[in-house]
Amino acid sequence: MKYQLEIQNITKSYGxxxxxxxxxxxxxxxxxxxxxxxxxxxxxxxxxxxxxxxQPDSGQMQWCGEGYSPKSPFEAREQGxxxxxxxxxLFESLTVAENIILGLDxxxxxxxxxxxxxxxxxxxxxxxxxxxxxxxxxxxxxxxVEIIRCLMQNPKxxxxxxxTSVLTPQEVTDLFVTLxxxxxxxxxxxxxxxxxxxxxxxxxxxxxxxxxxxxxxCNPQDHSKQEIAExxxxxxxxxxxxxNITTGQDIFSINNLSRxxxxxxxxxxxxxxxxxxxxxxVGIAGVAGNxxxxxxxxxxxxxxxPEETLVFKGENIGGLNSHQRRQLSMFFIPxxxxxxxxxxxxxxxxxxxxxxxxxxxxTHYGVINWNNVEKLTQQVIxxxxxQTQSSKMQAKSxxxxxxQKFMVGRELIQNPELLIVSQPxxxxxxxxxxxxxxxxxxxxxxxxxxxxxxxxxxxxxxxxEQIHVLSEGSLSAAVDMKDNGLxxxxxxxxxxxxx
Amino acid sequence: xxxLIPRTxxxxxxxxxxxxxxxxxxxxxxxxxxxxxxxxxxxSSVFFxxxxxxxxxxxxxxxxxxxxxxxxxxxxxxxxxxRAGVWNIGAEGQYVIGGITGGAVGLYFxxxxxxxxxxxxxxxxxxxxMLYAGIAAFLKTKFQVNEILVTLMLTYxxxxxxxxxxxxxxxxxxxxxxxxxxxFHDSALLPIIWQGTRLNVGLIVAxxxxxxxxxxxKKHLSGLQIKISGSAPRAAKFAGFDDKQTIWFxxxxxxxxxxxxxxxxxxxxxxxxxxxxxxxYGFTAIIVAFLARxxxxxIIFSSLLIALTYLGGENVQIYFNLPSSITNIFQGMLLFxxxxxxxxxxxxxxxxxxxxxxL
Numbered sequence: 020m021k022y023q024l025e026i027q028n029i030t031k032s033y034g035x036x037x038x039x040x041x042x043x044x045x046x047x048x049x050x051x052x053x054x055x056x057x058x059x060x061x062x063x064x065x066x067x068x069x070x071x072x073x074q075p076d077s078g079q080m081q082w083c084g085e086g087y088s089p090k091s092p093f094e095a096r097e098q099g100x101x102x103x104x105x106x107x108x109l110f111e112s113l114t115v116a117e118n119i120i121l122g123l124d125x126x127x128x129x130x131x132x133x134x135x136x137x138x139x140x141x142x143x144x145x146x147x148x149x150x151x152x153x154x155x156x157x158x159x160x161x162x163x164v165e166i167i168r169c170l171m172q173n174p175k176x177x178x179x180x181x182x183t184s185v186l187t188p189q190e191v192t193d194l195f196v197t198l199x200x201x202x203x204x205x206x207x208x209x210x211x212x213x214x215x216x217x218x219x220x221x222x223x224x225x226x227x228x229x230x231x232x233x234x235x236x237c238n239p240q241d242h243s244k245q246e247i248a249e250x251x252x253x254x255x256x257x258x259x260x261x262x263n264i265t266t267g268q269d270i271f272s273i274n275n276l277s278r279x280x281x282x283x284x285x286x287x288x289x290x291x292x293x294x295x296x297x298x299x300x301v302g303i304a305g306v307a308g309n310x311x312x313x314x315x316x317x318x319x320x321x322x323x324x325p326e327e328t329l330v331f332k333g334e335n336i337g338g339l340n341s342h343q344r345r346q347l348s349m350f351f352i353p354x355x356x357x358x359x360x361x362x363x364x365x366x367x368x369x370x371x372x373x374x375x376x377x378x379x380x381x382t383h384y385g386v387i388n389w390n391n392v393e394k395l396t397q398q399v400i401x402x403x404x405x406q407t408q409s410s411k412m413q414a415k416s417x418x419x420x421x422x423q424k425f426m427v428g429r430e431l432i433q434n435p436e437l438l439i440v441s442q443p444x445x446x447x448x449x450x451x452x453x454x455x456x457x458x459x460x461x462x463x464x465x466x467x468x469x470x471x472x473x474x475x476x477x478x479x480x481x482x483x484e485q486i487h488v489l490s491e492g493s494l495s496a497a498v499d500m501k502d503n504g505l506x507x508x509x510x511x512x513x514x515x516x517x518x
Numbered sequence: 519x520x521x522l523i524p525r526t527x528x529x530x531x532x533x534x535x536x537x538x539x540x541x542x543x544x545x546x547x548x549x550x551x552x553x554x555x556x557x558x559x560x561x562s563s564v565f566f567x568x569x570x571x572x573x574x575x576x577x578x579x580x581x582x583x584x585x586x587x588x589x590x591x592x593x594x595x596x597x598x599x600x601r602a603g604v605w606n607i608g609a610e611g612q613y614v615i616g617g618i619t620g621g622a623v624g625l626y627f628x629x630x631x632x633x634x635x636x637x638x639x640x641x642x643x644x645x646x647x648m649l650y651a652g653i654a655a656f657l658k659t660k661f662q663v664n665e666i667l668v669t670l671m672l673t674y675x676x677x678x679x680x681x682x683x684x685x686x687x688x689x690x691x692x693x694x695x696x697x698x699x700x701x702f703h704d705s706a707l708l709p710i711i712w713q714g715t716r717l718n719v720g721l722i723v724a725x726x727x728x729x730x731x732x733x734x735x736k737k738h739l740s741g742l743q744i745k746i747s748g749s750a751p752r753a754a755k756f757a758g759f760d761d762k763q764t765i766w767f768x769x770x771x772x773x774x775x776x777x778x779x780x781x782x783x784x785x786x787x788x789x790x791x792x793x794x795x796x797x798x799y800g801f802t803a804i805i806v807a808f809l810a811r812x813x814x815x816x817i818i819f820s821s822l823l824i825a826l827t828y829l830g831g832e833n834v835q836i837y838f839n840l841p842s843s844i845t846n847i848f849q850g851m852l853l854f855x856x857x858x859x860x861x862x863x864x865x866x867x868x869x870x871x872x873x874x875x876x877l
Contacts, residue, residue, distance in 0.1 A: 321755040342758025353756060362750040372742055373757040385739045 021084055023048040023176055023207040024069070029078035031064055037231045038064040039075070044226040044236060046176065051198060051208045053218040053239060056228035057251055057448035059418065062211055065228070066178055069209075070102050071095035083175075101169035102178040107161050111154035115164050118153055122168040132171070139170050143197045158306060159190035166197065177201065178209045183217055187306055188476060188509040195221050213449065214477065215244045229253055252450040259456050259481060261464060266484075267297035270468045271349075271437050276328040278317065286310040288317075291494040293487060295437070295468045300459065302483030303472045303494065306512055310492040311354075311472050315441045318470075319351045320344050331437065345376045350435035352426050354442040354472075356419065360426045363415035367407065367425060368396040370414050374429055395432065403428035404454065420451035427455050431462060438462060441472040456482060476508070488512055522865040532863045537809055540856035541823070545569070547851055559838055567837055568830035568848075578829060580715035584787055585825035588613075588779040590724035590818055592803035594731050595772030597812040601735075603748040604768040606654070608669025609776040610800025611676035612647040616777020617784045618683055619646025621699060621791045624706035625688060631705045639706065639785065640778055647777020648770045650676065655769040659762040665769065677796055684793060699791035708786045720782040724818075727775065731814035744768060776800060802828075805853045824849060 022045040031039040039061045046052045056062045067073040069080070071089030080087045082098055089095040092102075109118050116133055136149040145163040153161060162182065169177055179198075183191045198208055198221060212218055218225060218239050225239040227250050234250050248256055272294040279287045288310050295301050305311060316322040318329070324337035331349055341351065351374075357363045361370045371392050375381045381392045396410040403424045407417055414422060423444070430438060443459065444452040459482060463469050472489075473479050479486055486504075488495040488511035495511045498504055548568070552561045572578040592609045599606045606612075620643025627635055653672060657663035684697040693700070708718035735741035747754040747764040754761060779799065784791050806824050810816035831845030 319756060320758070321752075340758045340760070341756060345758070351756070355752070358750045359752045359756055362746050362753045364749060365745070369742065372739070373746075373753060375757075382739055387737050387739060387742070389737075 021048070022046060022081070023083065024087075025081040026065075026069070027079050027081070029065065029068055029075045029080070031068060031073060031075045039068070040231045041078075042228065042231075042233045044233070046207050046209060047224070048175070048207050049202050049205045050224060051202050051210055051222045053222035053225040054209055054211045054228070055213070055215070055218065055225055055247065055251055057213075057450065059230075059448070060228040060251070061231040062228060063180075064231075066102070066180065066209070066211065069095070070100060070178065096172055099173065099175035100178065101172055101174035101176070103162065103165045103169060103180065103182060105180040105182075105184065107165055109153045109161055109164060111152070113153060114149065115147055115151055115153060115156075115167075116149040118164060119149075119168045119171060123171055135171065136167055139167050143170070143200050144193065145197055146193075158308075159186050159193075162186070162190075162194070163197075170201075174206055176207045176209060178211070180211045181213070182210070183212065183214060184474075187512040188505060189513060191217065215239075215247050216477070218247070219244060227251055248449050252448065252453075254450065256449070256453050257457060259453075259460060261300075261460055264298065264463075264484060265466075266299045267466065269294050270297045270332060271295045271470070272330045273318075274328050274330065276317065276324060278313065278322070278324070280313055281322075286313055286492045288313055288492045293470075293494060295470055295485075297436075297468055298463055298466045299485060300463045300469045300471065300483045301485045301487070302479035303470070303487050303489050304476055304479045304508055304512060305472075305474065305489035307474050309490050311441065311474075311489060313492070314489065315351075315353060315439075315472060318439050319353065342375075345374060345433070348376070348433070348436040350374065350430040350433055350438050352430055352438070352440040352443065354445060356422050356426060357415055361414040361422060364413055366411040366413060367400070367405075367417075368392050368410045370425075371396045371399070371429060374433065376433055379433060399425060399428035399432055402432070403458070420447040423447050424451055424454060427458060431458055434465075435462070435467055437468045437470070439470045439472075442474065443471060444475065444478060445473075480505075521868045522861070523868050525864060525866050529863065532859075536859035536863055537820070537823075537856060539859050540809075540852055543855040543859075544848060544851045547855075548848070556840075559840075564834055564838060567833045569826070571833060572826055572829040577715065580712055580717045582822060582825045582829055583712075583721050584716050584718075585828050586818075586821040587718075587720040587724045587786075588783055588799045589803050589806050589821035589824060591720075591727060591779040591782075592772075592776045592799055593806035593810065593817045593821060594724075594727055594814055595775035596803055597807040597810070597814065597817060598731065598735075598744060599768035599772045600807060601748050601812055602744040602764050602768045603751075604658075604765055605666045606651060606669050606769055606772045607666050607804065608651075608654070608671075608673040608676075608800065609772060609803055610796055610798065611669065611673035612650045612773040612776035613780035613783075613800045614673075614676040614680050614796050615650040615780070616643035616647035616774075617780030617791060617795050618680060618688070619643055620777070620781030621702075621784045622688065624702050624785060625699060627706070628700060629703050633705075635705045636708065636785070639781060643777045643781035644774040645777070647773040647775070647780065649773075650777070651769040651773025652766075655766045658769075659765055665765075673800070680791075680795060681793055684791065688791060690790075697793055701790045702785050706785055707789065708782060716787045718782070718786045720779075720786050723778075723782070728814045728818055735814060740767065776803075802849060805849055808853065809856055824852075827852065 024046045026042065026044050029039050029042045030037065042065060054062050064073065068075050071092045071094050087098065116136060119136060120132060133149045139145060140147050145167055147160060147163050147167065153164065182194060186194065202208055210222055222239050226236050227234040229251060239247060245256060273291055276291040277289055286309060317324045320339055320341040326335045326337040329337045331347055336344055353360045372381060379395065381388060381395065393410060399405065400407060400410060405425045405428065406421050417425065443455055447455065459469055471479060471483060485497045486500065486508065487497055488508055490511055498507050549561060552559055552564050572582055592613065596606055596609055620639040623639045623642040624635065650672060654665045654668040657668050658665045681697060684699065688699045690698055690700045708720055710718050711722065743759045743764060746757060747759060747761060751761060784795060788795065802824055806817060806820045809820035827845055827848040831848060834840050834844055835842055
């Protein structure tokens, strides 16, 4: 059988680190092939080699049976390889058609592509209006623009990097329809993702990498999600389950909180209300940019809220700053690790002091007790298995997953009665994700309340008993999951766009 | 194409060596200037006057310390603000105002004896400096006015205010209409700690302040607050630090110590308030602070180094008839080379050919 692309024994090192170590894989024409692995497993390096932005140290590639060694992405595109990146590169002030034209090699602005765009959009169900300005489009629509841009080059292989991480469930379903049609028409697709359920749905082959090495080539449909995840991380995952869901009385409530954003491009929050009981995990789902950042700032206390709109343990806390809120046993984990939850160029021990309730005895009248700080930092590192050479390592030197474990540990070690966390496992590998989820469940089992704001719907569905959806600055009531819950959430996530 | 690429790990040794390297490069450049441009002056004797003479003569050593004291104090204050990303460029103005307010108290109690007088004058000087820097803090926190412009421009206002004072209320009644104050009486003058020289307790205060600042930065939350506000403002908010408070704090501290330094100059080496009170210490202290990488103890050493260029510069002016700007040239070169060395510690230069690449 002739392969579309064959990769043989590719090795690429950065200094001592072998990012790709003797990797081989073959992609059949008209197939959807998954490339799986944790962060740092070598997926991006391999893709860069295929797309011509990196040259391998050794190994060969065959394209349609002929030798292939692209020196630049331009050469790769000439051969018929196209890529949709995780972060889009579109000009917001230009129209769809203009953006598509700008993305093409060797074509001037005068040509009119409207017809061709419409043709692709009909053929593959990529619903898009060529004359619309990109700035007005939703994330899903922007992705469709990127896909059409790739299709203009008649690709034989389409590389998609984490395509569903920003989409609503409905948009994911639509995307899969498109991808299947593309494959039927003979285009091979290399699908990079860490969402294993999706991979099992649409991919017929999977290549799993770990630590730069090839672990297995398999058919993902033959294995369970758990098995694939364990192949990726190389160890057993612990099943997540709440041991006791016993919710007590109300501990925290948001009452009719509205706020106009200070930022021109920010989202205004409208009349948000929510109640959390002791021992419960509450989730706020929603696509990024629908007011999550603005809400989180108010919850942390970085932006002052009207006194009575936030009530914790019967006390109005809207006017308190984050430090004062921590004294009451409210703790926070923001989404952005470097620069928000941690200072990049300070050591872990110094970062420990960002969250310093009096009872932790890290400071006494403002004088820092470095001994205690050191002890607590070490405890966080040990308890949460943060991989670091010492407690004095700069925060920026840790990998995303390790830093996230540190930040989660830093707050959990204070035994919060309420933990508010945004995107707890964003950009974190499967093993760390498992650890973090376990830790959150354990906290709730003890009777603490947790509020999770996340774009990862799987995460919210796994952890939360009470789910709300944030869309364009408005928060839905708790969604009743008994009766077609997922569909309701999906509908709410799309917000007014669909109404 | 030349490109600067961040080094993965800056060399530890170079971090300590770079100030010395800057010094050597400055000396080398001076060597070239005197060998090829100012050819009529003998290089070796200029170098002796510049760098060696101030270090072998007790008079010069004492003068070195006299000059270093105000530099240490002002640079300490500035370093706190610079850590927080608050750029007080007008320490010179706060220094002058401190000299005026503190000096005014001394002149008001003219010929009154008492151990309380100098502390009282010091408080007045600190408050004066704080008040003056507070203008910039108020404008920045209230209206987001850039503190660099405000502090810098207020410096010129302060100098003009000084001459107005010296031609009016503070003028010596029996001073033949010269724009100078009375000479301070003994109780208002700083005690001398090295008999026969002008060296006074100002140096001790400066060194004590260095250690106090070091303690604050290392051991106190306010040090951490300043550091975080400067390098990661969002993290500072997350930690519950108030950014406006940081701005007020750093401007008031730097203004206060600059004011105190101004008073110490007036009641120390000068002995009276004259139009010559502003001596550019406020600006030079910026160089001092950066040469020390904002480290409070290192500031003591960089102050001594800069004081050396002051003295050496003055001496070559006198002996070789060179213009006074020679001091500024040396100080400028020193900072320039130092910053250049620092860039090369953090980054490496990569030369690469442009590959024909169409992306």
